[in-house]
Amino acid sequence: MTGPPAVRMRGVRKRFLDVVANDGIDFDLHPGEVCALLGENGAGKTTLMNILFGLLPPDAGTLEVWGEPVTLRSPREAIARGIGMVHQHFTLVPPHTVLENIVVGTLEVDPDAPVWQLSVGEQQRVEIVKALYRGARILILDEPTAVLTPPEARGLFKALRSLAAEGRAVVFISHKLREVMEVTDRVVVLRGGRVVATRQTAATDPQELARLMVGREVHTPVRRPRPAAGAPVLEVEELVVDNDRGLTAVERVSFAVHAGEIFGLAGVSGNGQGELAEAIFGLRRARRGRIRVGDAALTNRPAAEVVARRVARIPEDRIGVGLLMELSLAENLILETYRDPRFRRGPFFLASAVAGFADRLLADYRVRAPHRAVPAKTLSGGNLQKLLLARALAREPVLLVAHQPTRGLDVAATEEVHARLLELRERGVAVLLISEDLDEILALSDRIGVLYEGRLMGVVPAEEARVEELGLLMAGVGPEGPRA
Numbered sequence: 313m314t315g316p317p318a319v320r321m322r323g324v325r326k327r328f329l330d331v332v333a334n335d336g337i338d339f340d341l342h343p344g345e346v347c348a349l350l351g352e353n354g355a356g357k358t359t360l361m362n363i364l365f366g367l368l369p370p371d372a373g374t375l376e377v378w379g380e381p382v383t384l385r386s387p388r389e390a391i392a393r394g395i396g397m398v399h400q401h402f403t404l405v406p407p408h409t410v411l412e413n414i415v416v417g418t419l420e421v422d423p424d425a426p427v428w429q430l431s432v433g434e435q436q437r438v439e440i441v442k443a444l445y446r447g448a449r450i451l452i453l454d455e456p457t458a459v460l461t462p463p464e465a466r467g468l469f470k471a472l473r474s475l476a477a478e479g480r481a482v483v484f485i486s487h488k489l490r491e492v493m494e495v496t497d498r499v500v501v502l503r504g505g506r507v508v509a510t511r512q513t514a515a516t517d518p519q520e521l522a523r524l525m526v527g528r529e530v531h532t533p534v535r536r537p538r539p540a541a542g543a544p545v546l547e548v549e550e551l552v553v554d555n556d557r558g559l560t561a562v563e564r565v566s567f568a569v570h571a572g573e574i575f576g577l578a579g580v581s582g583n584g585q586g587e588l589a590e591a592i593f594g595l596r597r598a599r600r601g602r603i604r605v606g607d608a609a610l611t612n613r614p615a616a617e618v619v620a621r622r623v624a625r626i627p628e629d630r631i632g633v634g635l636l637m638e639l640s641l642a643e644n645l646i647l648e649t650y651r652d653p654r655f656r657r658g659p660f661f662l663a664s665a666v667a668g669f670a671d672r673l674l675a676d677y678r679v680r681a682p683h684r685a686v687p688a689k690t691l692s693g694g695n696l697q698k699l700l701l702a703r704a705l706a707r708e709p710v711l712l713v714a715h716q717p718t719r720g721l722d723v724a725a726t727e728e729v730h731a732r733l734l735e736l737r738e739r740g741v742a743v744l745l746i747s748e749d750l751d752e753i754l755a756l757s758d759r760i761g762v763l764y765e766g767r768l769m770g771v772v773p774a775e776e777a778r779v780e781e782l783g784l785l786m787a788g789v790g791p792e793g794p795r796a
C-alpha cells in the first residue's frame with residue numbers, strides 16, 4: 313500500500329475509574345477499505361472511535377491522520393480533518409426538517425419531511441449523508457444496521473463499497489457477523505480493551521470471528537420442535553390503537569400467543585409495534601378491540617394490573633423507558649419489585665436482601681460491571697440490555713413481551729438471550745418476540761407474523777416461512793405487489 317494510512321493510532325489508552333476501556337490499542341485504517349471493528353459488549357469499540365472523533369481525550373497514545381500527527385480536542389476538529397461519525401445511539405433534531413439537518417438533495421428521502429416522519433432507516437441515511445456532506449474521507453459507523461431492514465442494510469452496504477472505491481476509509485462496527493463478512497475487507501477484533509486479532513475478511517469465517525471475540529467457542533442454541541400448543545395466554549382481538557399524533561397505528565390486529573410458544577412479530581420499527589406493546593402493557597389506550605391474558609380481560613387496564621398478572625416486558629427503548637440511568641444497578645433491578653416483602657421490613661429496605669438479589673442476577677446474566685452500586689449510565693449498550701432482561705425474567709412471568717431483546721448485543725450475549733427465551737418457552741411461558749432482525753425471528757419463533765403499517769400481514773408457521781418473503785412483507789410488498 314502506498315501513501316500514509318488514513319488513520320494510525322498507537323498505544324491508545326483510556327480508563328474510566330476502575331474500568332480500562334482501551335488498554336494500549338494500535339489501530340490502522342487504510343484508504344479504500346471498509347474495516348470492521350469487532351468485540352463483545354464493553355470491549356472498547358465505541359470508546360476508541362470516540363477518541364478518533366475527538367469526543368474523548370485519550371489518557372495516552374498518539375494519533376496520525378493521513379500521516380500527520382494530530383491532537384483532536386473536539387468533534388469539530390475531527391470534522392475539519394475529514395472524519396465523520398454516525399453514533400451508536402444517533403440523534404437527529406426531531407422537529408427540524410431533513411433539509412435543515414443536512415442541506416443536500418441527493419438523498420432517497422423527501423428533503424422537506426420533518427425528521428419524525430422518516431423511518432429509522434431513512435434517518436440513518438440522513439446521518440450518513442450529513443457526515444459525507446461535511447467532507448468526510450474517513451467515516452465511522454457505530455452499529456449502523458442495528459436499526460435497518462434487510463433491504464435498507466443492502467443499500468447501505470452498496471454505498472459503503474462505493475465510498476471505499478473512491479478511496480475513502482470506513483470503520484464499520486457491528487455485532488452481525490454475516491454483515492461483517494459481506495461488506496468488510498479487514499477485521500480488527502478487540503477483547504478487554506486490547507487488539508487480539510486482525511484478519512483479512514476473505515481469510516476468516518463467522519465461527520472464527522465469534523471465537524476470537526469471546527475467547528471460546530460459541531454455540532447457537534437449538535430450538536426443539538414445539539410440543540402441542542398450550543392454552544392461549546395472550547389474546548388480542550381486533551385491536552385498534554392510535555399513535556401520539558392521533559393517527560391509527562395498529563389497525564384491527566388479532567392474534568394469540570400460547571403457553572410454550574414464541575410468537576415472532578417481524579416488521580420495520582415504526583409500523584405499530586411500539587403502540588401494540590404499550591397497549592398490551594396498559595401504557596396506551598386501545599380505541600377498539602380486546603386484550604386478554606389468561607382469564608383476565610386487560611383492555612385499557614392500568615399497567616400495575618397487567619404487571620400483577622405476571623406479564624413482563626423488555627422494552628425497546630432501554631434508555632428512554634427501561635432504566636433509570638442515574639440510579640445504581642441494584643436500584644434498577646428492584647425498580648418494579650421494590651414493594652416486595654422480601655426486600656422490606658415495614659418502611660425499611662433490607663439492604664442485604666437487595667444486595668444479594670442484585671449480585672445473583674448480575675452474576676447469572678453476566679452483566680459486566682465493577683459493582684452493583686455503580687450507576688446504570690456507566691454500562692455499555694449490551695450490558696444495559698442484560699440488566700433489563702435479568703429484571704424482567706426474575707419476576708417469573710407467564711407472558712413475556714420482548715421488544716428488540718438483542719439489539720446491540722454481542723454474539724455471546726445474543727446467544728445467551730436466545731437460550732433464555734427458548735428456556736422460557738420450554739417452561740411453558742408465552743413469548744411475544746417483536747424484532748426487526750429476521751434471522752432472530754426465524755431462529756426462535758414457532759409462528760411468525762409481519763406487521764406493516766399497523767396491519768398484520770398473515771401468520772405462518774416458522775417451518776414454512778422464507779426470509780425473502782418475510783423481507784418483502786416487511787417492506788409492504790405483498791403477493792399482489794407494492795401497497796399504495
Ligand SMILES: Nc1ncnc2c1ncn2[C@@H]1O[C@H](COP(=O)(O)OP(=O)(O)OP(=O)(O)O)[C@@H](O)[C@H]1O
Binds near residue numbers: 400
Ligand atoms: N462514560 C463512561 N463512564 C464509565 N465507564 C464507561 C464510560 N464509557 C464507557 N465505559 C466503560 O468502558 C468499557 C468500554 O465501553 P464501550 O462503550 O467502548 O464498549 P463497546 O465495545 O462499544 O460495547 P457495545 O458493543 O456494548 O457498544 C465498558 O466497560 C463501559 O462500561
Ligand SMILES: [Mg+2]
Binds near residue numbers: 359454692
Ligand atoms: Mg459501543
